[in-house]
Amino acid sequence: MIDTAMLMAAGLGKRMRPLTATRPKPLVKVAGKPLMDHALDRLAAGGIRKVVVNVHYLADTVEAHLAAHHNGMRIAISDERGKLLETGGGLIHAKEQLGDAPFFCANSDNLWIDGPQETLGMMRKLWNPERMDALLLLVPLARAHCHRGPGDFHMDAKGRLTRRRTAHVAPFVFTGVQIMSPSLLVDPPSDVFSTNVFWNRAIEAGRLYGVSHQGLWFDVGTPQAIPVVETMLAHG
Numbered sequence: 161m162i163d164t165a166m167l168m169a170a171g172l173g174k175r176m177r178p179l180t181a182t183r184p185k186p187l188v189k190v191a192g193k194p195l196m197d198h199a200l201d202r203l204a205a206g207g208i209r210k211v212v213v214n215v216h217y218l219a220d221t222v223e224a225h226l227a228a229h230h231n232g233m234r235i236a237i238s239d240e241r242g243k244l245l246e247t248g249g250g251l252i253h254a255k256e257q258l259g260d261a262p263f264f265c266a267n268s269d270n271l272w273i274d275g276p277q278e279t280l281g282m283m284r285k286l287w288n289p290e291r292m293d294a295l296l297l298l299v300p301l302a303r304a305h306c307h308r309g310p311g312d313f314h315m316d317a318k319g320r321l322t323r324r325r326t327a328h329v330a331p332f333v334f335t336g337v338q339i340m341s342p343s344l345l346v347d348p349p350s351d352v353f354s355t356n357v358f359w360n361r362a363i364e365a366g367r368l369y370g371v372s373h374q375g376l377w378f379d380v381g382t383p384q385a386i387p388v389v390e391t392m393l394a395h396g
Contacts, residue, residue, distance in 0.1 A: 162284055162339060163209040165264035166254060167199060168247060170216035170240045173269075175381050184218040186268040187225060190380055191390050196222075196268045197229055204231035206280025208264065212257045214238040214250045247355040251340075252348045260342050262289060265355075267336030269381060271389065272297075275374030279337070286319075286371055287339050293367040294359065295339040296321065298332035299377040306388055307333055307379035319369045332370065335377050 173185030180188065186196035203211060211233050215222045219241050226235050238254035245253055251265070264280060272279060279297065287295050301311040311330030313321045324330030344358045362368035378389045 161207070162262050162264060162280075162287065163207055164258060164261065165203050165208045165211050165266060166238075166251065166258060167196070167203070167211050167213045167266055167268055168250065168336075169196060169222055169268040170214040170219075170244060170250060171269070172217050172244070176269075176383060179383050180217075184222050186222060188380075188386075190271060190386055191393050194225070195271065195380060196225070198271050199266055199268050200229060200231060200233070202272060202274075202279070203264070203266065204233055205274075206264075206278060208233060208280070210234045210236065212236045212238050212254045214240050214245075214254060216240040216244045243351065246352050248353040248357050249348065249351050251345055251355065251358075255342070255345050258342065258345075262287065262339055262341050265338050265340055269379075270336035271378045271380055272335060272337065272373065273376040273393075275376075277374065279373065279375065283337075283339055283371060286369075289341060291367065292339075292369045293341045293344050293362040293365065294369070296368070296370045297335045297337040297373050298370045299335050299373045301329070301331055301333055303377065304333040305376070305378045305392065306381070306385040309333065313370060315370045315372075319371060320366060321368045321370045322363060332372070333379075335373055 169186040173180035176185045187194045236257050311324050312334045313332045314330055315321055315332055359368055380389055
């Protein structure tokens, strides 16, 4: 049972301006609820009992909100007030709080809806620590709503992932949700770095895997995306 998760909530939200001029991006509302709450609700429904949340921009506001929203989960704060560490550095900073067992990691600015199966439960069933260092939840590029990128990964028949080649299109987009082994969180190249460093190591070892999401997924990265997402949600 993987029941711990890291929720990434420390970013500056530059693409979401002007909405983030006075509030952190995780507290921007979509369909009447802050983005962070959508993620926390999905984590709670998926059996997560402990969530580590990293904070930086308007950190006091995020902490005050979290104090009132827990859904029975224990919430711990990974404080990055002094320096924004990016995703990889944030994971290293929270390493002791995450413990020595595999954990989920999710971004707070992506919104997902379960398909035929509950998403986190499906990922747990597929997780195999003997073969995997990370298992990424992917969505086909054609169903990556509000996402403008060319895709992130190719996936073979066994689920192993490779990177999109430069100037090409890849069929799968990373949703912001993954299971990670704590064995990846070693030898940081600096204080500030991306999770891509860990993924590249796993790819070289043939241990980065993916699974295709069967539900809905939305990249809520800009103010323009919000009404599109709300309309789609309202119409099922």
